[in-house]
Amino acid sequence: MHFSPRIESALGAAMAQAGGQGAPPRLAAALDHAVRPGGARIRPTILIAVAQACGEDRPVLTDAAAAALELIHCASLVHDDLPAFDDAAERRGKPSLHRAFSEPLAVLAGDSLILLAFDRIAQVGAHEPARALALTQCLAARSGMPGGICAGQGWESEPSVDLDAYHRAKTGALFIAATRMGAIAAGHDAEPWDELGAHIGAAFQIADDLRDACDEALGKPVGQDAAHGRPSAVATYGVRGARARLRETLGGAIASIPACPGEAALARLVTHYAERMAPQPAAAPPGAGRG
């Protein structure tokens, strides 16, 4: 992606800050392990694309917001991989953080990444405090309770699940954060961007369900959704039905883009992701995995 240098540079600045004077070296190394090299960086890419579509005027603030959003996503992956949750052995082709370091360092790394996200926005946003504070509030709300990704994960500990609240929070929340934060960083109203974020989040969830099911069909380790008894679009609609819903949802995403200077470019970006997102029955495209 053409935003990749911006995103990696912003994350590099965050890592340099976290590993600064007085940092315990192993925890600093653990943070780096959690963040680099990354996945598809889809959330910060959407954030920057929306900021540009809105006529981005504070790129430094956009970059800090994009890094903060990705740091929160990385933190959630580290904690989701813990033995108490998925007990994942690998993440992004290398050992999961608690396997590579230790469980205490994985807990602390997740906490530190969450805190670093807010630190970065605050540091960079001093010249635009109102925008920076709105970014902080959006990121905190879409990550925590009652409606953020923590809440989404929390639904997995309930005896009965509110499926709408579960999906909206677990996968959707950070995509809505991506579109909202892009608008806020550029000084625009966030509200009109909710629908785009929600559509992209829903599409991502269906694509993820399809990939999980295709892995299983290909004889890879059994799909995590099936293994954990999680609700899945494939279980509900079948593979063909889920593909149709993915196309519809991405169409809805493009249709929901608010009128703005960069509307056409943003539609092209969503289409580009749509093509990468839908896994083929023969093989999932590289780099399109959980990011």
Added chain:
Amino acid sequence: MHFSPRIESALGAAMAQAGGQGAPPRLAAALDHAVRPGGARIRPTILIAVAQACGEDRPVLTDAAAAALELIHCASLVHDDLPAFDDAAERRGKPSLHRAFSEPLAVLAGDSLILLAFDRIAQVGAHEPARALALTQCLAARSGMPGGICAGQGWESEPSVDLDAYHRAKTGALFIAATRMGAIAAGHDAEPWDELGAHIGAAFQIADDLRDACDEALGKPVGQDAAHGRPSAVATYGVRGARARLRETLGGAIASIPACPGEAALARLVTHYAERMAPQPAAAPPGAGRG
């Protein structure tokens, strides 16, 4: 303490927000378990006392900052109690969160409390964005990496420990946050308040070491410091020497209070805490424990 109603009310508002529409009920209950009833609430008490000493003009912002600081402290206790760290069975006279609920909910509750802290400051601070953003930055820096409580805890995973960095970060960081955030909430410069926070943090650490050692002398379960091989003022100076250092440190705290309208009242508060803080050989005073 006379600030208790303010602190509990601010924490109650935070809990109501976190348990709002869409919240998974068990995670919401876990957050409440982590926060109420509380310990001594010493950090938010110091924060409010400093804000008042500075001529507090935005009590709503002070309260949000005080609640945010206590939420971060509660989050750190929940994560420190996890099986991967202390595997504590109890906290504040009731089962630790992972024992009462589950380990996944304890991880998520800690994460959610951290996020809620920043959400509260951002929500309440919209009319004073510059102060609110400075509060955010201070809280994030004193909680995370490279110099906050996460860094302090991280030192326990290092093969060799920088003792100064360890103590400064693990116990001192949130006390410095308390004094700095009190000043910031009242629109004052934070810098002159560092020394008071550092002195109070050092005193608290010595008092904690003394209490830990006294528990052991009284035949209570072996002191956690000794059990975990942690550095301790008692191990270094002996009980009598540690008591002398506690008195000196509290004297230093009072001497370091910057000239301000409420200087005398703040000195009285520190003295009051000093008297409660030093445990007697016969029995530790109630309510003076790790808060």
